[in-house]
Amino acid sequence: MSNAPEVFTTTDIPESIGPHLWSLEPYQIVSIAMAVSIAIMLWKKVPGMITGGLDNKIAAIREQLDEAKKLRAEAEALRNEYAAKIAGAEKDAEAMMEGAQKEADAIVAKAEEDSKAMVARRKKMAEDKIAAAERDAVDDVRARAANAATAAAQDLIAKKHDASADGKLADQLIAGL
Numbered sequence: 001m002s003n004a005p006e007v008f009t010t011t012d013i014p015e016s017i018g019p020h021l022w023s024l025e026p027y028q029i030v031s032i033a034m035a036v037s038i039a040i041m042l043w044k045k046v047p048g049m050i051t052g053g054l055d056n057k058i059a060a061i062r063e064q065l066d067e068a069k070k071l072r073a074e075a076e077a078l079r080n081e082y083a084a085k086i087a088g089a090e091k092d093a094e095a096m097m098e099g100a101q102k103e104a105d106a107i108v109a110k111a112e113e114d115s116k117a118m119v120a121r122r123k124k125m126a127e128d129k130i131a132a133a134e135r136d137a138v139d140d141v142r143a144r145a146a147n148a149a150t151a152a153a154q155d156l157i158a159k160k161h162d163a164s165a166d167g168k169l170a171d172q173l174i175a176g177l
Contacts, residue, residue, distance in 0.1 A: 024032070041047065
């Protein structure tokens with residue numbers, strides 16, 4: 001078995017093979033490196049920069065939160081305003097509908113009254129025209145009757161009266177005046 005690989009265990013590692021720097025143990029090297037890193041960070045004010053950056057982030061987040069609260073308040077105010085406007089518009093629409101219905105009813109009632117009055121006027125005008133036509137017809141009939149009676153009376157007088165009778169009548173008329 002001379003060709004078999006040689007296996008080492010951690011207990012078999014000699015002390016001289018482990019990592020050493022200036023005769024320091026590994027945990028001492030890590031401790032010194034950490035102390036140097038912390039010293040450099042403190043010297044360059046890294047914690048202040050970190051806290052300053054964090055403070056700036058916190059301030060920016062606070063600003064954003066404040067702005068979000070402000071925007072939310074504005075949105076709620078707008079929502080309430082529009083809700084009030086919608087409610088007012090609905091009331092206005094109902095009032096307009098009621099007013100329009102009343103106006104329409106009034107127009108219909110006035111139209112009915114006007115049509116009744118117009119029918120009455122037309123009826124009266126027709127009756128007046130009929131009465132005027134009747135009067136004209138009666139007057140025409142009377143005038144024709146009077147003309148016919150006058151013509152008949154002339155004929156009778158002309159046939160039955162002579163000059164002596166005319167003289168007598170004229171004398172009576174003169175005496176009566």
